């Protein structure tokens with residue numbers, strides 16, 4: 441649709457345009473993903489109008505048509521992830537008003553007032569009982585979480601585990617006039633370093649988040665991954681400069697780096713660049729991060745993205761080490777379904793870039809309430825109280841923007 445027509449038809453601004461687009465897609469039962477990559481000045485929108493829930497093999501991402509993948513924490517028996525295929529893909533410049541956008545925008549089949557868009561969106565958040573893919577458990581109390589952390593520390597002391605990342609959920613009521621577009625905008629403004637995302641797959645639900653962690657990225661011949669762990673609150677004017685890390689945090693992050701290097705070793709990949717760790721900011725939290733880069737052409741690994749994705753997930757940043765034992769520990773001891781939390785999400789083969797993030801700092805949106813998810817890396821020296829505080833801070837990153 442020509443921008444002029446849009447304006448004549450009373451689309452006030454970009455937010456209203458998005459509200460119309462998202463509400464219409466959700467009402468029709470389409471799948472939709474909207475995201476802003478770290479530091480990008482544009483939003484990307486992908487809509488799948490087929491009405492079918494699609495699932496794809498995560499071992500052959502390179503062959504897929506452009507889309508957006510969403511994979512649960514738990515490996516699936518058929519090793520597939522949910523996939524939103526790009527029937528429509530748009531790129532919207534956040535800084536430009538509607539009438540100055542370069543690219544043609546999607547036709548808006550209906551233009552309705554902003555308030556009505558909000559109502560349609562809220563009514564499309566999948567209610568708990570309507571989908572077999574959605575299981576919501578009870579929140580755990582502080583004592584239950586402390587108990588879980590202590591159990592993890594004991595398992596580490598006996599030598600059964602090196603590291604474990606227990607998680608929990610926290611529920612938050614949403615107001616009757618909850619406005620998804622405003623929340624999305626406040627995440628974009630507050631978290632320039634994050635992968636800010638909203639996606640809706642009717643069978644799976646509606647999720648909103650601001651992830652700080654890339655799982656794998658491929659851009660032309662460059663492969664990239666990171667190890668992110670260790671958490672503290674950012675303080676003062678120059679939090680990056682003043683941060684001091686304890687031995688516990690340094691080791692915790694080093695374990696994640698070692699895990700990545702072990703994955704490279706498994707496929708006999710010897711030529712990679714490793715930089716770090718350095719302190720990075722994610723919202724009002726600081727983490728330690730190391731960066732890993734590989735040239736897929738010179739190393740002759742054209743499918744490194746898919747290969748590393750299946751080797752890395754779930755990393756010891758969100759599960760633990762050794763991976764199998766840590767996973768089993770969580771399966772037995774965590775009393776809720778992680779679902780897509782700590783799984784992975786992101787665009788695949790969009791303008792020759794695949795950028796898959798760990799689904800962290802995220803919330804599932806339901807009718808009337810949101811479920812917040814957060815975990816914390818536990819090692820031998822962990823203090824359970826501090827791990828609880830850490831999950832509180834992580835939940836707040838999204839929680840404080842939901843109203």
Ligand SMILES: C=C(O[C@@H]1C=C(C(=O)O)C=C[C@H]1O)C(=O)O
Pocket residue numbers: 605653668669670671727757758800801813814815816817818834
């Ligand atoms: C598990 C989460 O975050 C992960 C765990 C971290 C930690 O234990 O310090 C830090 C960053 C993430 O890799 C979460 O945000 O819920």
